[in-house]
Amino acid sequence: MSHGSRLLGELIDALRCLPGVGAKSAQRMAFHLLERERQGGVRLAAALDSAMRDVGNCTRCRNFSETPVCTLCASTSRDRHVLCVVESPSDLAAIEQATGYRGHYFVLLGRLSPLDGLGPDELGLPLLAERLGEGEVDEMIIATNPTVEGEATAHYLGQLAKAVGIRATRLAHGVPLGGELEFVDRGTLAHAFGSRQSLGS
Numbered sequence: 001m002s003h004g005s006r007l008l009g010e011l012i013d014a015l016r017c018l019p020g021v022g023a024k025s026a027q028r029m030a031f032h033l034l035e036r037e038r039q040g041g042v043r044l045a046a047a048l049d050s051a052m053r054d055v056g057n058c059t060r061c062r063n064f065s066e067t068p069v070c071t072l073c074a075s076t077s078r079d080r081h082v083l084c085v086v087e088s089p090s091d092l093a094a095i096e097q098a099t100g101y102r103g104h105y106f107v108l109l110g111r112l113s114p115l116d117g118l119g120p121d122e123l124g125l126p127l128l129a130e131r132l133g134e135g136e137v138d139e140m141i142i143a144t145n146p147t148v149e150g151e152a153t154a155h156y157l158g159q160l161a162k163a164v165g166i167r168a169t170r171l172a173h174g175v176p177l178g179g180e181l182e183f184v185d186r187g188t189l190a191h192a193f194g195s196r197q198s199l200g201s
Contacts, residue, residue, distance in 0.1 A: 008030060008034070011030045011033075012026045012027050012030045013026070015029050015030060054066045057107075057109075058070035058072075058073055060073040060131070061073050061104065061105050061106050061107055062106065062107040062108070062109055062124050062127070063089050063092055063105060063107045064089050072104065072105060073104060077102070078102050078103060078104055079102050079103045079104070080103075080104060080136050080137070081103070081136065081137060081138040081139065082101075082103030082104065082137070082138065082139050082140075082141065083103060083104050083105070083106055083131070083132075083137045083139070083140050083141070084101060084103055084104070084105050084106070084140075084141040084143050085105070085106045085107075085108065085128070085140060085141065085142050085143060085144070085157055086105060086106075086107055086108065086143045086144070087107075087108050087109075087110065087111050087143075087144050087145055087150065087153075088107065088108075088109065088110075089107055091107075091143060091145075092105050092107060095143065103141070106124075106128050106131065108123040108124065108125075108144070108153070109122075109123065109124070110122060110123055111123070111144060111145070111147070111149040111150050111152075111153040112149055112152050112153045112156060113149050120156070123153070125156075125160065128157075128160065129160055129164075132160065132161065132164050132166055133164055137166055138166065138167065139166065139167045139168075139169060140157070140161045140166055140167070140168045140169070141169050141170075141171070142154045142157050142158065142168060142169065142170045142171070143171045144157070146173045146191065154170055158170075172195070173188070173191055173192070173195070174188065174189075174191060174192030174195060175188065175189065175192045
């Protein structure tokens with residue numbers, strides 16, 4: 001589609017790399033930036049340039065960081081005896097925003113998926129095993145997603161923890177808070193039913 005400007009076309013194409021942004025949305029964003037938000041666009045471009053150039057991964061937990069060790073790992077106020085393993089930095093952010101968790105993290109940057117070429121090495125599991133072997137962690141919280149690959153990854157992580165005598169716990173999955181059984185999908189309900197717990201003593 002011709003817009004009468006090569007640079008405008010390149011901007012629209014570049015914006016399409018974002019998740020959920022198609023041709024129409026990208027065009028709307030580009031027009032908005034050029035018509036009403038040029039200063040914001042310049043700030044966005046500068047922030048993107050800096051982030052793409054300087055943000056890497058923490059050498060300890062693999063979360064995004066512009067320093068070798070991220071602020072979460074460097075913090076002295078967090079509990080070093082509890083380690084939460086997540087699939088992605090966005091999962092870490094969700095836990096930080098929704099809970100009062102004050103322990104440390106390890107980010108897999110994926111989940112075990114041999115078909116996609118993601119094995120233990122790609123997920124940094126040798127680094128995780130090394131960290132567990134330091135003797136500081138008492139509990140490892142496995143917070144992988146409840147997918148087939150997520151469950152396989154959780155099982156592997158559980159074995160890793162067991163091998164060094166560390167307690168492994170798994171995030172609970174099931175009926176959402178405030179949800180009604182008739183509206184819960186069959187897979188979630190079956191998982192919740194199979195994982196039921198005792199009430200009281």
